Amino acid sequence: MTIIRPVIRGAGHYLPERCVENSEFSKTLDTNDEWIVSRSGIERRHIAAEGEYTSDLATHAAKAALENAGIAADEIDAIIVATSTPDYTFPAVATQVQARLGITRGFAFDVQAVCAGFIFALANASGLIVAQQAKRILVIGAETFSRIMDPTDRTTAVLFGDGAGAIVLEAQPGTGSNSDRGVLACDLNSDGRYRDLLYVDGGVSRTGTAGCLRMQGREVFRHAVEKLATTAEAALEKAGLTSAEVDWIVPHQANLRIIRGTAQKLGLPMERVVVTVQDHGNTSAASIPLALSVAHAQGRLKPGDLILTEAIGGGLSWGAVALRW
Ligand code: UT7
Numbered sequence: 001m002t003i004i005r006p007v008i009r010g011a012g013h014y015l016p017e018r019c020v021e022n023s024e025f026s027k028t029l030d031t032n033d034e035w036i037v038s039r040s041g042i043e044r045r046h047i048a049a050e051g052e053y054t055s056d057l058a059t060h061a062a063k064a065a066l067e068n069a070g071i072a073a074d075e076i077d078a079i080i081v082a083t084s085t086p087d088y089t090f091p092a093v094a095t096q097v098q099a100r101l102g103i104t105r106g107f108a109f110d111v112q113a114v115c116a117g118f119i120f121a122l123a124n125a126s127g128l129i130v131a132q133q134a135k136r137i138l139v140i141g142a143e144t145f146s147r148i149m150d151p152t153d154r155t156t157a158v159l160f161g162d163g164a165g166a167i168v169l170e171a172q173p174g175t176g177s178n179s180d181r182g183v184l185a186c187d188l189n190s191d192g193r194y195r196d197l198l199y200v201d202g203g204v205s206r207t208g209t210a211g212c213l214r215m216q217g218r219e220v221f222r223h224a225v226e227k228l229a230t231t232a233e234a235a236l237e238k239a240g241l242t243s244a245e246v247d248w249i250v251p252h253q254a255n256l257r258i259i260r261g262t263a264q265k266l267g268l269p270m271e272r273v274v275v276t277v278q279d280h281g282n283t284s285a286a287s288i289p290l291a292l293s294v295a296h297a298q299g300r301l302k303p304g305d306l307i308l309t310e311a312i313g314g315g316l317s318w319g320a321v322a323l324r325w
Contacts, residue, residue, distance in 0.1 A: 005174030005182030006129040008325065009071070009136075012064020013165040013293035014057050015046040015280070022158065029154040036158050041256025045161025045281030047146045053087045055096040057164035058142035061289070062097055065138065065166035068296075073101040076168070077134035079108040080125050082117030082141045082285035084314070085148060086110060089204050093142065106134065113190075114198070115252055115313025117141060117285030122169070122309075122321050123186035129171045140166040141285035148200055150212040159254075160213070161281030165289025178239050181304065181324045185238035187231045188319040194223065198314040220312075224258045227318045229265035232310045235320035243267055245306055250295065252311030253277035253287040262310065274300070284313065301325045 021044045022033040036042055048057065058081055066073055079101075081094040094108035113120040118141035125137040142164035149157045174180035197219045202211020228251070236243060243266040251259050253276050263273050274295045276287070283290060288309050295301050305325040312318035 001176050002173050003176045004130050004132070004171050005180050006126040006169045007172040007182035008323065009168045009170040010065050010069025011165070011167045011289065011293040011296045012061050012066070012068050013163065013290045014060035014064060015163045016048045016052060016057065018047045018049060019044050020047050025158050028151065029157065031154045031158055039257070040159060041277050042159060042281045043278045046163055048144045048162040054083055054085050054142045054144045055087045055093045055100070057144065057162065058093055058097050058140045058166070059100045061142065061164035061166040062101060062138050062140055064293070065168050069168040071136065071168060073103050076101070076103055076136050076138050077106040078125070078128065078137045079103070080111055080121045080137060080139050082111045082113065082121040083143055084112055084114050084117065084284060085144045097140065113285070113313065113317045114315060115254065115282070115284045115287070116311040116315070116317040116319055117313070118288045119309060119311045119319040119321055120188060120317070122183070123188055123319065125169050126183040126186065129169060135171045137169045138166055139169050139289070140164060141287070141289045143284045143286045145213070145282070145284055148210060148213050153212070155217055156213050156215050159282050161283050163280055163283040163286045163290050165286050165291070165293045167289055167292065178241055179324070183321060183323045184241070185235045185322045186319065187234040187238065189227070189231060190315045190317040192315060194316040197223070197316065221255065221258060223316060224254070224312045225261040225265070227312055228258070228262045228310045231318050231320040232262065232266060232308055235322045236308065239322045241306065241322060246308045247272065247305035248295070248301060248307045249273045250288055250291050250307055250309045252313070253280060253291055254282045
């Protein structure tokens with residue numbers, strides 16, 4: 001039997017030029033490199049320049065992914081951007097990327113599931129491809145979280161960064177077995193009762209302002225370690241696979257201790273985990289496609305490798321995707 005599989009044909013990323021080392025925060029906040037590294041694993045992060053917006057980051061990453069895939073922009077049927085920091089309340093960042101790429105057909109929209117945004121966008125794109133609504137979709141994670149930081153709050157300001165990653169997802173024939181290349185299974189979850197653990201204290205309807213990110217870090221940490229391993233195992237189980245078969249975990253890059261804890265729960269050594277948090281900080285929905293693109297550029301991901309991606313963020317929302325590269 002032949003079925004349609006959404007396969008990653010190419011990946012690309014973009015990081016703003018300005019790189020901020022941990023030591024810079026010590027000038028304005030009661031913090032230091034030792035605390036930031038030991039608690040989060042973060043050493044530096046990139047920050048968008050004045051006049052540089054989420055759609056700019058997303059467009060750069062999209063162009064890099066198209067080049068890597070070896071396809072032209074007019075071969076793209078749809079664009080999905082995962083972001084919680086859009087240029088405008090509307091229109092969607094995805095439609096601005098579409099225009100910048102010179103695409104005048106197909107459709108484009110944003111997905112907002114905060115740090116889990118790329119997982120939700122990838123699951124949606126996969127569903128659209130399997131339902132034959134599109135053959136090739138640009139799936140992008142792009143954020144300028146520096147714009148929603150409270151610079152006086154040391155518990156959050158040191159953790160987040162800006163960036164974008166993109167993949168080209170393409171319909172390809174598969175056999176229906178879990179040895180196929182492409183997306184094999186997704187597991188998505190949300191529980192709105194946990195809103196207060198991680199939220200932005202502004203918004204269009206409530207305050208008419210963008211607001212600043214607020215987080216109860218220790219509580220989010222507790223949920224993350226428990227929920228990420230559970231959703232990762234659920235995605236593998238839906239695909240009829242076990243963690244022992246995983247070649248690479250490509251996790252959301254929020255905290256090295258969460259990444260280690262999840263790998264440990266899944267019984268996988270850190271040699272099989274892609275880690276970029278030290279160089280990017282937490283880039284929310286951009287972190288997974290950034291990590292995928294970096295690992296791909298380094299030649300670490302081989303065709304046929306089983307990849308497990310997982311993320312959790314505000315909502316709370318969390319999920320995982322099992323796919324073969
Ligand atoms: O991507 C979306 C999902 N987000 C996450 O996954 C983030 C999850 N949470 C975390 O990554 C961690 O909880 C943090 C990195 C945010 C914090 O690490 P922690 O080990 O949970 O530290 P903590 O919040 O328990 O704070 C320990 C101490 C506190 O002082 P007291 O109360 O023990 O005296 C904080 O006030 O560290 C203090 N602290 C700082 N000290 C120096 C908090 N931020 C800083 C700082 N520099 N930047």
